[in-house]
Amino acid sequence: MFHIGVLAPRLHSAAEMLRRIDEVSASHPDGHQQPELSLVWQPLAGGADAWQRNDPDTVRTQLALGATRLREAGAHFFVCPDDTAYAPLDEPGADLALPGLHAASVVAAEAQRHGYARVGVLGTRWTLEWRRYADELEPMGIAAVPLALTDQTTLHSIVFDELVHGRTSLRSRDVVLELIDGLRLHRCQAVVLGCSELGALVTPAVSPLPLLDTTRLLADAATAVAVGDAPLPHWRGGPGEPAPGTTSPDVRTATR
Template structure:
């Protein structure tokens, strides 16, 4: 089995991804069994000034340190359970020390396989205002919708004032359900929870739309790679979808035995109203 490295940027989402990866291992391999996994985390506080100033290059440098430490710990590949961090990881620069799965690739592939045509996007303000998910969905013929400006502020506030500190409030849950309901009114047929802490708050039973849980989808995709159901990814940071040395599109996901990009789910797990289940 392959050794997974988890590049943590925000602690709650990284912890949920770690637990989900281990639980997926138990389900696939038997009680108490999972592939080796190592997590490295440089405190988010050290990167917040750079996020606020838009200095993504310095954030990439910080994240690169974590990837290098994961490589030294023996990891074969990495995942970063922080959607917003991928905005920095995508910057041009030296190859990261390990290949990694791109979280937007995993989520958008699952949306495509579920037949989604218009997906709402909930995440940090940095992510909702940026191109990461619109580009990933557009490549698959899917429209991306973000909440209006006022609702984006509410979504972002709950993330930074509550979820990143492990606080889950009924007020936050109600606000998110309201925002998702408005996305449904605009024609969305699913909502992508693309801040990895949001699944702590929004569960399928309270969401007005089917959910794409980026945290658990990434964990499942990582397990597929770790146990050999999917090959190692080829992405080592840099622009999303750029050509590799063989002239092929280099993507965060991988091609499985069926010729489709891996989605972190087995056949038989892909149907149902909650795309993360």
């Protein structure tokens, strides 16, 4: 059994991830031995200003500190429930203290499993300006379809003016459903909810397209790793991953 580290810039998204990990691990055949988990709330003090200054290095430094604290708590790997955080983590820099699951890799594997050929991507402006989803999906023959720039601005405002403050409205839900329906008209077969708060606004029951909810998918992937149903990740930040089969030094000695 491996120890999960949750690196959480926002507590709302962390709460949903913890709930999902608890649900999935409890339903596992070995659910009587649920994985150990540590949480570091790394709220990115000044992070919004760093984003506005186009200074992802500052944000990455703060997130890296959280990864170090998780390692000190005994975690074998980390998962981050905030999609936007993966953009600075993808920036070049020193290796993170722990290997982590990457949102784009997890989503791409799920899209491939379902046989999707074309998926839309929703998220903050920073997530949508970042090409990691396309970089993961396109080698699998899956097209990643972004929103138009005006729609990106609209969605970014909904996320930061309402959702991150715990507010939802029928108007905002209808706007997001229209965006998803527009992606459906562009022949998308599913849509990535690349922001944890969007899952509270749009549910599978009302969505015009199947949802690839990154928070749920990352929680499921973290549980699979923790119970030994999937291998430990190798990614430690930066734009790429080591070649398959390589293992970081602290992972070699990890025991279940």
